[in-house]
Amino acid sequence: MGLGADQLEALAECIDLVNTGRRSLAGLSDEADELADVRGVMAFARRFRVENRSAVRATDAPRLRELRARLDAIVVACEAGREERAIRALNTLLAETGAVPRIVAHDGRPPHIHVSSATAPLADRIAAHSAMGLAELIVAGESSRVRTCASPQCDLAFLDLSRNQSRRYCDSRTCGNRIHVAAYRSRQSAAVSPVEVSPPAASRAAPASPAEVSPAEVSRAALGR
Ligand SMILES: [Zn+2]
Numbered sequence: 001m002g003l004g005a006d007q008l009e010a011l012a013e014c015i016d017l018v019n020t021g022r023r024s025l026a027g028l029s030d031e032a033d034e035l036a037d038v039r040g041v042m043a044f045a046r047r048f049r050v051e052n053r054s055a056v057r058a059t060d061a062p063r064l065r066e067l068r069a070r071l072d073a074i075v076v077a078c079e080a081g082r083e084e085r086a087i088r089a090l091n092t093l094l095a096e097t098g099a100v101p102r103i104v105a106h107d108g109r110p111p112h113i114h115v116s117s118a119t120a121p122l123a124d125r126i127a128a129h130s131a132m133g134l135a136e137l138i139v140a141g142e143s144s145r146v147r148t149c150a151s152p153q154c155d156l157a158f159l160d161l162s163r164n165q166s167r168r169y170c171d172s173r174t175c176g177n178r179i180h181v182a183a184y185r186s187r188q189s190a191a192v193s194p195v196e197v198s199p200p201a202a203s204r205a206a207p208a209s210p211a212e213v214s215p216a217e218v219s220r221a222a223l224g225r
């Protein structure tokens with residue numbers, strides 16, 4: 001993928017921002033919205049080493065939640081292949097957050113580009129930077145790399161950096177694994193309920209634990225008896 005470290009960082013910030021909203025909406029964690037108040041906004045800004053964090057105000061929390069919802073809608077549009085819609089919304093968001101490119105070096109980091117003035121509201125600066133990540137992704141012709149996790153218990157967005165864009169889960173160790181376990185269990189139960197079993201599925205189900213399903217049972221199931 002033709003994106004540099006700065007673009008990938010902006011994308012990581014964008015995905016993380018969107019996911020703070022998805023987590024609180026989907027009830028995926030017991031915690032309330034991470035961006036419920038200024039302290040949460042500060043923690044987020046610190047995590048991504050946003051410039052001039054001390055300028056934070058109480059209004060940044062609701063503003064950032066509003067901009068986050070709009071970025072989420074843009075992620076959804078990218079995922080659905082509705083690129084024109086995503087571009088329109090991104091341009092509106094960039095204009096509204098007063099995006100003007102400038103080169104900066106702060107927090108001991110090498111020179112990089114910011115698209116907002118250091119005096120713009122913190123929420124706007126975070127959202128503008130996140131929006132630029134998506135903008136660069138679209139310009140690179142890679143907008144299909146933002147996706148939503150395929151696990152039914154998970155709604156998190158992720159960036160698929162795999163060569164053939166084959167990644168399906170936000171985290172293969174947790175969500176991917178949970179799916180594999182569920183699929184294994186459903187294959188196992190399919191093997192003992194003949195009604196739902198077709199022969200090829202039954203033969204794939206054969207490796208199920210021998211203690212619970214004997215090969216004879218599997219072949220009976222396959223034959224629908
Ligand atoms: Zn910076």
Ligand SMILES: [Zn+2]
Pocket residue numbers: 149150151154155156169170171175
């Ligand atoms: Zn997931």
